[in-house]
Amino acid sequence: MEGYQLQKEEMQQLLNDIHTKYGYDFTEYSKASLQRRVQRLFALDRFPSFAEFRYRLQNDGPYFRRFVEEITVNVTEMLRDPSFYRTLRLTILPVLATYPFIRIWHAGCSTGEEVYSMAILLKEAGLLHKSLLYGTDINPQVIEKARKGIFPVSQMQKYSENYIQAGGMKDFSSYYTANYHLAKFDSSLTGKMIFSTHNLVSDFSFNEFQLILCRNVLIYFERELQTKVFKLFDYSLENFGYLALGSKESLRFSPIANRYRQVGREKIWRKIHESE
Structure with a gap:
């Protein structure tokens, strides 16, 4: 064989x-x-x-x-595409700051680096105390890793560079404790996170969100499934909320495109019309 x-x-x-x-x-x-x-x-x-x-x-x-x-694809890093996070920091978070409570869904979050990145941005914007971050993935193993908030120390230099490029305000190392070859992120960040398994193919919406991120997941789906997932996100996103996708993904040809307007050059769209 x-x-x-x-x-x-x-x-x-x-x-x-x-x-x-x-x-x-x-x-x-x-x-x-x-x-x-x-x-x-x-x-x-x-x-x-x-x-x-x-x-x-x-x-x-x-x-x-x-x-x-x-x-399942588990390629991720903290503050990946720093210009994307810079746009979140400068353009999206000031709008979310006007809400009494902020719910954010990271769909297909893998081992959670993106969720920790968002928590750091929210903390620096003074918004973490009134935010809840939901990280979901089809794969229970990666969710377990995300929950622990422990990542290889060898990645921290790269993450620190991303953080600086994304407009970071502090010393990145202040967010974690290094112990030999592992870095554990602060409990002030993890306390605002909920991690659980969720299957974008078959599971339903579970809340209403102001921001949904699903980056570099949809490129692995056939168009019919992409359409199904876009409808799930549209249903889960409140009016004037934001949907963020990966650099090679787009809402442009989706059935919900006419209800969204792209924000700047990044792959972020704002919902401007109610779901049908």
Whole structure:
């Protein structure tokens, strides 16, 4: 079975099995991206046949969790794209400051670096005390990491550079305690965060938000699923709230586009008309 390539029918069979057994629906994820990731896992774990791979996924819960971890995309960093965070700091947060309470949803938050970035911005704007940040992801393993707020010290120099470029006001190291090779972020930040699993494919809205961030997630979805997710966000966003996407993502051709206006050059849109 050296170099065996999973066939289209086999991929479909796997996805059907997973949906039936675990309730995870990957059928509308980008097929090319999904095929690459599943194929990589198949080769990495040296399965002698497709039948054994399928059997293991159906009958071994811990292995299925590994599968989810491997095929969902978990590439993230703190204050990624500093100009985006600078726009949040200078343009969006002053508007949110006028609200009595601020609810922010980070959809597909992975290990939570983006949520911690937002908490730092809110703290420096004097808004963290009246904010609640919801971080959700399909993958329970990454949510557990996000909850702990512990990241490699080796990343801190890069994050500090991002922080400075994003208009940071303090010494970035004041937000965490370093212990050997790990950095633990301050409990004053984590106290305003709620992390939970949420499946953008099948789960419903769970609150009304003033700001929703879903960055670099939708590029892995087929258009039909993107449309479904945009409608979920639209339903979850209060009027005049903001929706922020990744640098390669856009609302432009979505069915909700006519209810939103882009804010500046960043991929941030403001809702200007009520949901239908």
